[in-house]
Amino acid sequence: MLKKIMALTIALLLVFPSMTLAIANNFNNQGYVEGYFLNSETDVTDEGEMYYTVDIESYEGEVYTIDVMPNANYTIDTIPAVMSDFKPGLEVYASLRGRQIHSLEGYSTANLGYIAPGSKVRNGVVTDIDRDQIKIRMANGEEKTYYLSPATIAQRQGQSVNIDTLYRGDRVRLYFDTDDSEIISRINIEGDSVLIQDMYKGTLNVANAIQDEVVLEDVEVFRNGRWQDHRSTMRVPYNGNNPIYIGGEQIPQHNLQYYRGKTVYMVTNSVFGRESIERMIVQNQYESTFSDKIKDINWYTQAFELNSNRNFTFNDGSIVIRNGRLQDTYALNANSDVLVVADGRGLDRMAGIVYVYNEDINNSNIGQRYLYSGRLDQIIEDRVWLEDYFILNQNEWESFSDTKELFYDNDTSIYDLEDGRFITPKEFVSGDYSMSSTKDHHEDCDRGELKDWYGYVYTDGDRIAAISVQKDMDSLLRQRVTNGIVSSIEDDPTVGWNIVLRNSNDWSNYRSQWMPKNSDLRINIDSAAIIKNGSLIKPQEINSSDRLYVVRDDFRAKVVIVK
Template sequence: MKKLKTVLLIFAILCGMLLPFLQDKKTALAAQSLEGYIIDMNTQESWIKVEEYNGNQKQFKVTADTALNIDQIPVYLNDLKIGMEVYGEYNRDTLIYLESWSTENPGYIPPGGKVRAGIIKKIDRDQIILRLTSGKEETYYTTPATIAIKNSVNVPLSTLYEGDWVRLYFDEKDSDIISRMKIQGDSVKIKALYKGQLDAASMVDDALVLKNAQIFQNGSWQEYKNILRIDYLTNFPVYYAGKAIPFNNLKYLQGKTIYIAAKDFFGKDTAEKMVIKSQYETTFSDKIQEINWYASAFELKNKRNIDFNEGTIFIKNQRIVDGYSVTPGTDALVVADGKGEKALASIVYIYDQDINNSNIGQYYFYSGKLESVLENKVTLSDFFILNHNDWESFDDEKELYYDNDTYIFDMEKMKKITPEEFFAMDYGVGESSSSDRKSWYAYAYTDGDRIAAVVLKKDMDSLLRQRVTIGTINKIENDGAIGASVTLTDAKDWSSRNEKWMPKSLPVKVRIEKALLIKDDRVISFEDLQAGDSIYMLRDDFEGKFLLVK
């Protein structure tokens, strides 16, 4: 009997010890997932209503412990919008976690499907290094069958940039082969670089206030607004003297000069990263000659050494990128903070651009004489290729291939022609017995040796007069006097003599009435251009020849 009592006592003690664990286990098991659309919400009463994909509607409480995210960035309930597509977890009637996206439809995630989301740190052909929100880095691979979606449109993998935010989907749990990916749209782009004095006393409603604000435009800091308000999201990075500092320490830095990289978040300027000046500012526009990764420093062509660290704002292709994206020979604007010979980079704005965003792309731009036009094949003689922003000449022949999807435009007739018309008519030099027959010339944009688009002309342009210009579309016009034109801000011309990009101090206006316009591997019309588009352009002074939306 005494032994039975002892056993019962031990059993009771074990039950008491296991009960909390079992309750926690039960709670964990009770957590369920949901996917669907926000159809209603109340920020005052802290609840949200979701319609699941199957049509069921459920209302949930939102508590202080509920984790709310947009693009993996922590947000408040009032940042979410009705109509957003969401994925979340809940326990009974209370949300535990809810994730949404600022742009394209994230798609349905099948049960057991593997998904990864983060920032692309590096692209090396079929290899992608992804930095997750946790800071961990993982390596994945693309194949010719990998599907890429951007703004709900299927796009080639060559549209990827380092610094892009992506969601990767996998067909198998243990696979590192990407089945499909969603690429965040233009909301990932840095809209502007601002500089001003911090008014810490006015930081209310999740906003920063800058006095005497300047904007970096056309190669220099320009006066912008006396008072500028910029929103921020929870836990955005702030650095002072190269060190990350708690956000609540900003109240002690009122009046300090700050630099902010801001992007557009639902129509508002939103701080993406901030650096506070600690000493004295020096600006360099030069080529980065050497990089010492061990010492976290680089040397400019003028022999000036500049340190960098995690606080440095690196911007490339209008995206914040990792410092390891910089390579020797890169043209950059450097805003340094320091005194004497010692300087730390606050901002490194990388100018470099080319036709290809990365080594995934194999796109080229040719110019040359049409020696022959055969069925599905053309031969260019005495041709040129745009190589690292300069025309490079060849005195031999180049075979290129076209198909039913090739865009062919006759500039003399100002009309698009079919592949059959291209083959049937005598565009090639060798296809006419007349010795005095005038040659035809072509501008061809190719994917490898396949012609994606070609423009046909009877007169050869002077390639010596042409230059490559990059910039951002600020204004789009179409009037009877000059026709379709664009005005670029932050424009830069490639200088062959200096072998670097030369910033323009004024906006650049270019007519594109007869230019070949390309975006995402396809020909677009003038109406498809938008203010804010990044442009890579070949022009003859005022006349645009080739315009690539980046």
């Protein structure tokens, strides 16, 4: 036995030559040992109960080998732990009972499962948004779902923004406060999903890999639901980083030159003011186009069916455009109103391009934006009551014979359509914009000195973001909802500000779907409530290529929301 002890002593001294060894029956009498955890081993008592033996190096340099009681408590940074959590080098404090450890506390430089707030980061592209859930595709191709909370902060270009400004296809950076958390503490929207400038069709003439460009002949542009002549020749930059497909198969860039004379389709975006190819597909067989509503999607077979019972396959090469943005195929869903540019023959059709017409006040179901219309019944310092109000629900006005309480604040945009000017909240509450229930107001009404006022109210939940008020109630039955892209804007000396929309669609209450228009649409916006980023703006602040959601009475717009 003595030889074994001497051998162990010599071995430990060889391993720790600068340290003094203290065996289990020779440590101090303070009732504790503190220092650095070195190692642990398991053993079994005569009764068959397992226990641990640990080696601890004290701060003074002595090494102690100590048995641990079977029912000992283990913690690391006050968090309950097990022996396997203790790693060599961890600072520990061992409380002793007799010659055994009954409590072992560890102190890490960082809590287990804890990181500095915001240190865990994930980058990716948003592929799906479902209320408090966001799914992103990361650089390795993996898709992961993370969660929003009321405390989640959203930023774009360093500015705080509402989370409902997020679109599928946006590039994001997600920050988390703990390593094992899936709840987003901060989301930085690093760039818009690819905004589409135009969609073209033409015959491939030259594919110049050296100059990074392609040349097309007999070019047509997609306008108002159909292809229209554009140019005889068009030269467009192409950097080769974006994939090219034919029949669902990717084409290496250096092979594109061999497809000269073939029909190609491409979507472009604007890079520093210069049009550039974002996606391109080569026609494989024959083109056909269909406009209808998607009835069903089979994600397993990658196929969808229209209400007309026509079926199409889709793949990684299919170009999906929604909300004016290039999207993943997962942006498709049943009940989407679409234009399909198909490639194939007979009943064997592949969806080359799927252009989704659908537009709504909210970009996704995260949003809680609403549009009301009604009589201003009462106004006090921070709230408004609407009487017999309407709410725009799924692009249709729905009436309620009730009173709706809404709140406003100093940041609410308020516009008097009668005077053509913005007013302050103080002017709003002190003016004659509502029929108050006070005796004086009733007497004024009896004398005809007060009249009802009506408003279009744009809210975020029950908070009024913007409101425009007028003396007469519009006929909502005459109104329709339209979406489209601004082609031009002008200040007409006769009727005021007008816009021309291209690729516009009207919502059909009868068909419950978006109906594409086959020509440009001219709309007067001079007396409309125009809303951008939650605030009212002037007509001249609308830009060409803006996407608009418009509530209009034929030629005259009543509410314009810049998307």
